[in-house]
Amino acid sequence: MSPQELADFLLNKVRLLCRESQHEQALDVVEQAIQHAPDPTVAWLIKGQILFGLHLLDEAIEATEEALKLGDDAEVLKLKGNILATKGDLASALETFNKLAEIAADDADAYFLRGSILAEMGNADEAIANFDHAIELKPDMGHTWYNKAMVFFNLERYGAAISALDSAIDLMEDATEPIFIKGVAHRRLGQTKDALECFLTAAEIWEMKALVTNSPDAYMDALNAIESAIEIDVTNVDLWRQRGKLLYKLGHKEEAKEILANAAELCVQEDNIADALKTYELLLELEPDNEEAKKAREEIASIA
Template identity: 80%
Template sequence: MSPQELADFLLNEVRLLCRESQHEQALDVVEQAIKHATDPTQAWLIKGQILFGLHLYDDAIKAAEEALKYGDNAEVLKLKGNVIATKGDLEGALETFNELEKLASDDPDTYFLKGSIFAEMGNMDEAIANFDRAIEVRPDMGHAWYNKAMVFFNQERYGAAINALDSAIEFMEDATEPIFIKGMAHRKLGQSKEALECFLTAAEMWEMRALVTNSQTVYLEALTAIENALEIDVTNIELWKKRGKLLYKLGHKEDARSILINTAELCVQEDNITDALATYDLLLELEPDNEEAQKAREDIGNIA
């Protein structure tokens, strides 16, 4: 095995360690790869990526600069620029991405990264121009469409934002956030029906993901979508039930219990026994030992 073949073998081991979140071990192995590699550019790049993920930004930049000693490399410049931007040095990041453009003018990431920096700097015209260039190179670049849409949204150009979001939704693997933002744009335009449809779709997608991942963050995103929907359709019993369920999943059990009981009582007052029973069924699904809820449900059942 040649020194470079050994280095490549070690880098494959590094990738496996990173997948298992064993980053300290991965750093030890990548050091061995750097020592053995005839051209250690890739090894330095991977080391920089690991350090970036560990929030060791200065060390990540040093790793990128070591890699660049062996020649210009687009992926290394992307890493360096992203780390510099994360540190808050937007001018420095833009300078790095300008170097990237000289090297990779046919790479859509070049213009996406520049557009993102210009947006952060408040230069919206340049941001849109660069997102457009990224899209010109790669029309199905969903996150470029999304970032362009967000520039339009922040400029209160809601119609243009919706058009860009439609493309983002078409091309992004996970389109939940664009669907939610599209709902916000429709709402700004007074298009309540369209906004409600977007909020309900986003809430359902987030809730399904939360059930799989049990992520509190995703449950909170689903709750945010439901609360936006409720502001449009405040009398919707199903939305109140969903809000109660999501609050319960987020640990706000007393608030959830109160919402579900109040919803059930309101249903009874409106002679909507079916929804009252369904609401107590949901509460009992969440709290099978809730004797008060069980009794209330039985009382309502007797009315029916």
């Protein structure tokens, strides 16, 4: 086995160990790959990636610097810039991405990354110019459209933000956040019907994700979207039911039960018996042994 073949074998082993979350062993093996590879740039890059994933940021930067001693490499520069940005050293990250753009002028990621740093530094015009350049090189970069939209949003250029968000939504695999932000932009423009549609769509997707993953964060995102919808359509009992259900799922059971009971009572006062029954049925779906809800549902059913 040649030195390169041995290095390739070791790096494949490193990748397998990383997939199995055996990062300490992976670091040991990647050191062997660094020693045997005729050109250890890739091995240093992978070591840096592992250390970055472990949040060992200073050690990760050292790995990228060792790689860069062997020559400029686009993937190494991307990693180094991202680590520096994570550390909060935006000036050094920008310098790194400037170098990346010099050596990889046709790489859309170079301009996306540089634009993202410029946006974070508050340089909106240059950020947009870099995002536009990235899009020219690779029009289907949904995350670039999204970052561009957020620059417009922060500038309160909501129409331009919505236009860019539409492109992001079409291109991103998970476009829930852009859909929600689009709703906020529509609301800022007074376009409440469009805003409501966006909030309801985002809430539905986040709730489906929460049901699959049982993720509190997804439930919270869905709740945030529903509460935004309620601000627009405050008398919509379906939205209040949805809010109660999400609060219950998040563990705020007493608050949820109070919301659902109040919603049902208001429905009764407005002679909306069907919605009152649906509300108590939801409460009993969440809490089958709730005697008060059972009694209230029976009383309402007798009225109907």
